[in-house]
Amino acid sequence: MMNYVRTPAIVLLLVCLGVSGCATTGDSAPSSANDNMDAVVWQQTSAEYAAVTTGIYASATTALEAIAKTDRARSMAVVLDVDETVLDNVPYQAQLVLDDATYEGESWDRWVALRAAPATPGVVDFIQASQSLGVHVVFITNRRCRARPDSTGDCPQKDDTLANLQDVGIDTTSTTLFLRGEIPPEGCAELLTAAEQDDGTWSSDKTSRRECVRLDHDIVMLFGDQFGDFKEVEGGWSGRDLAAEFSEYWGKTWFMLPNPTYGGWKPRTSDEKRALIRGVD
Ligand SMILES: [Mg+2]
Structure with a gap:
């Protein structure tokens, strides 16, 4: 994904989170995951969240x-x-809240390996409609390829993601899936950005992967929950003015899904959050 992420498998995750010991407190420290309680409740339980995503699709x-x-x-x-666009990782986020833990790569990778994320409401029907219209479906994710001791190959995360997508009702046999850290297919290596050329794999910047898709297709729609899913943002910060610059695209060819639990918009510490928000003048 993601910069941030159920079970008898839930036991695995609980163990991992316990060992990580990453919960912190204090105003200048990273905010506690408990900050996400309201966001998790909204995303996981409300009719409103499902109505929004179903309406978008x-x-x-x-x-x-x-x-x-x-x-x-x-x-x-x-x-x-x-x-948070096709797969809904709110069970991972909920577990972090319950454990008073914060995101870290090991617990996220265990969540990915469970292949247990439900689909974002509405997305399966949209993908099936796209496929019946003859439109190619491409997934570009910042789930990161990383070898695991108990798995074969350099990118077990790709197999996990395809299996999870298939399990929620998406026929992945004729789709494309590009992960962060993958080596580009033939013809796309020369499209890597200067920063990506060092190790020859895709970075979190999705620009070169979109260009790779454009070699053979017209991209007619983009879907995401972070600004970088549409256009790379320097520094990862996506303040509100940025949305206005691209107002002609929203809801027409660019479709943003709600993600209240994490993102480039979210400051890390309570102090930073307090410095940003504005009350009544
Ligand atoms: Mg996302």
Whole structure:
């Protein structure tokens, strides 16, 4: 994903989180995961969250049906981020809150290995509609390839993600999935950014992966929960003015899914949060 992430498998995660000992307190320290309680309750239990995501994907389906009727020389593709766009990792976030823990890579990777994330409400119908319209479905995720002692290959996370997507009802046989840390397929290595050329793999910047898709397809829609799913943002910060710069795209070809639990918008410490918010003048 993601910079941030159930079980008898839940036992594995609990053990991991306990060992991590990463809960912290104090105003200048990283905020406690308990800060996420309201966000987790909203995302995991409310009718409102499911209504928002279902509405976004229903509107996108209507728009895509119109786009698919246009004449194009090249095949069309829709590009979707995975975490909090297609797969809903709120059980991981909920566990962090329950354990008073914060995100860390080991617990996240154990969550990914469980292949247990439910689908974001509405997305499965959208992907099925895209496929029946002949539009290629591409997933570009910042889930990171990382070898595991108990798995074969350099990127067990790719197998986990495909299996999870398949399990929620998405036919992945004719889709494309690009992860962070993967070696680009033939023809796309020259599209790597200068920063990526050092180790020859894709970084968290999704720009070169979108360019790779564009070699063979017209990207007609983008879906994500972070600004970088649409356009790379220097420093990862996405203040509100940034949305206004691209107002012509929202809800037409760019579709942002709500993610109240983490993101480039979220300061790390309580002090930083207090410095940002504004009350009544
Ligand atoms: Mg995401």
